[in-house]
Structure formats: C-alpha cells, structure tokens
Amino acid sequence: MAAQCATEVDDNPLWNFALQFYASKDVQELLLTLQDDYQQDTLLLLTALWLANEGQSWQLTSEQLDDYHQWRANVIWSLRAARKAIAKDNTSPEQLTLRQQIQKDEIRAEQIALHQLYSLHSESKHKANHAQLAYKNLMIQAELAEATLIKADIKKEALGPLFQQLADLLVSQ
Incomplete structure (x- = not known):
C-alpha cells in the first residue's frame, strides 16, 4: 500500500498524517x-513532524525544495490571497460560495504540495525518539528557511x- 500511495496525490501517508494531526484544535492554533507570527511554512512543519513520526530524519536540501517553493508561491499563496480578499462576513451568497470554492482549491494545492514533499523523501528510516527527532527535523527545516527568519527579524x-x-x-x- 505504501508504495502505491507514493504515486497517488489523493492518498499518500504524508497527506493522511497531515489530515489526522491537523484535526487537533491545539495543533491548528x-x-x-x-x-x-513567525513566517513558518505549515506544510514543511507537518512534513518534519511526519518524518519524525515515521522515525526518519529530514533529508531535503534547499535546492531540492525549489519546485515546492515555486508551487507554494505561485499557487498556494495566490489562492490564499484570493480567499482572504473575500470577507467571511457581509458578503453576498455568490461571494461566499466563491470563497468556499477557493478554499477547497487552496487545500487541494496544499495536498499536491505535500505529495511533492512526500515524493522527495527516500524510504530509508532511522529509528529515534520521536519527540527528539521531531524537534530536530523542525529546527533543520527552519535553518533551510533562515532567509525568511532574517527578513522577518x-x-x-x-x-x-x-x-x-x-x-x-x-x-x-
């Protein structure tokens, strides 16, 4: 099943983990x-946590993430900006319907992005304490995004x- 999932956008282990983990109100917040507040990439954080949950270390370099970053900037952020441009309140039913459709498209774009990230990781597993590995993976992905941190001070x-x-x-x- 895992090998099959690796090629399917709609059903891969990283996407399934993200859905389950993000369902917690504490995790969402x-x-x-x-x-x-900290300009961190939620999908990369979820990937780091999934890897730790699977006993794997972060293996991607910033160069390997170029296509992902391009997708995020061109598609996900564009959809998010369009969705946020339509107010939740005081809008017509047509605008609200459009906002809901854009949100569905944004989620689909995130699903495609998580599939990209899943596909980039190898199948090798290094067992370790999951909490320690999660923290390590999160810090590694933050180092890869250090330019964002510097820009945001x-x-x-x-x-x-x-x-x-x-x-x-x-x-x-």
Whole structure:
C-alpha cells in the first residue's frame, strides 16, 4: 500500500498524517501561530513532524525544495490571497460560495504540495525518539528557511519552545 500511495496525490501517508494531526484544535492554533507570527511554512512543519513520526530524519536540501517553493508561491499563496480578499462576513451568497470554492482549491494545492514533499523523501528510516527527532527535523527545516527568519527579524531561538510544543503534541496523539 505504501508504495502505491507514493504515486497517488489523493492518498499518500504524508497527506493522511497531515489530515489526522491537523484535526487537533491545539495543533491548528500552534501551526497557524507559527505561520502567521513567525513566517513558518505549515506544510514543511507537518512534513518534519511526519518524518519524525515515521522515525526518519529530514533529508531535503534547499535546492531540492525549489519546485515546492515555486508551487507554494505561485499557487498556494495566490489562492490564499484570493480567499482572504473575500470577507467571511457581509458578503453576498455568490461571494461566499466563491470563497468556499477557493478554499477547497487552496487545500487541494496544499495536498499536491505535500505529495511533492512526500515524493522527495527516500524510504530509508532511522529509528529515534520521536519527540527528539521531531524537534530536530523542525529546527533543520527552519535553518533551510533562515532567509525568511532574517527578513522577518525573527530569532531562531524563539521558535524552539513552539517547536517543542509541536513535538510533544505529536507524541501525545
């Protein structure tokens, strides 16, 4: 099943993990805080956590993520901006319907992005403590995105406690 899932956008282990893990209100709030206040990429954070859950280390380089970053900037962020441009309140039923459709498209674009990330990782597994590995993976992906941190004037040390909370949530589920 895992080998088959690797080629299917609609059903791969990373997507399934993301859906299940993100279903927790605590996880949603923490990931949105990291995204909105610390300019962290939610999909990369979910990938780092999934890898830790699978006993794997982060293996991707920033060069390997180029296509993913292009997809995120051109498609996901464009859809997100379009969705946010339509207010939730005081809109016509037609506008609300359009907003809901854009949100569905945004989620589909994120699903495609997670498939890209899943496809990039090899099948080799390195067993380790899941909480420690989750924290390590989160910090590695933050280092890869260090230009974003510098631009936003965010100290990498500020992310540590939030990443530890995510790692603890991963282990507690």
